[in-house]
Amino acid sequence: MILRIGMEGPGAADELRSFRAWLLETSDIRQHCEISWVMRPQAPNEMGGDTLDLLQLITDNFWQVSTFALAFSTWRGTRHRAPTVTLEHNGTVIIVEGSDEESVQRITRALMAEQERRDPA
Numbered sequence: 376m377i378l379r380i381g382m383e384g385p386g387a388a389d390e391l392r393s394f395r396a397w398l399l400e401t402s403d404i405r406q407h408c409e410i411s412w413v414m415r416p417q418a419p420n421e422m423g424g425d426t427l428d429l430l431q432l433i434t435d436n437f438w439q440v441s442t443f444a445l446a447f448s449t450w451r452g453t454r455h456r457a458p459t460v461t462l463e464h465n466g467t468v469i470i471v472e473g474s475d476e477e478s479v480q481r482i483t484r485a486l487m488a489e490q491e492r493r494d495p496a
Contacts, residue, residue, distance in 0.1 A: 376464065378443065378486075380430040381415060384458035388428075391458075395430050397450040403442045409433040444482045447471075451478070462486075 382391045398404050412428045432443065451457050451471075462469040462482060469485050471478050 376432075376434050376436075376439070378432045379413065379463045380432070381461045381463075382458040383461070385456070387458045390454065391428070391430055394447075394450055398430075398432070398443075398446060401442070401446045404432070404439065404446060407434055407436065407439055408443075440486045441483055444480075444486075447482065448476070448478065 380391070380394070382388075382394075384390075395410060398408075398410055404410075409432070411431050411433075413431045415429050432439075447460075451460075457472075460471045462471065464486055467485055469482055471482065
């Protein structure tokens with residue numbers, strides 16, 4: 376599973392670095408995921424410059440989705456002004472603007488539904 380995370384809004388780059396640090400402090404994620412930076416793809420005719428990097432998580436087991444969602448929710452709850460977060464997995468895009476429990480459930484449902492479409496039982 377490859378999950379890409381981007382953030383937008385005031386201080387988004389610093390917030391993304393903060394979230395990366397938070398993930399690295401979460402032992403289940405640190406042990407079971409590869410965390411790296413990737414460049415955000417540019418749209419055709421888009422000028423370069425202020426393009427923010429994306430955070431990429433790679434794991435070979437999908438059970439990490441709930442661990443990731445919980446870590447995300449906990450981190451987001453510590454933010455004074457949480458940026459808009461875009462999560463992308465295999466074409467499924469989730470935009471998170473809130474920091475409530477529903478956000479965690481929405482992330483988990485969307486990613487699990489995408490996995491079920493890929494690997495029906």
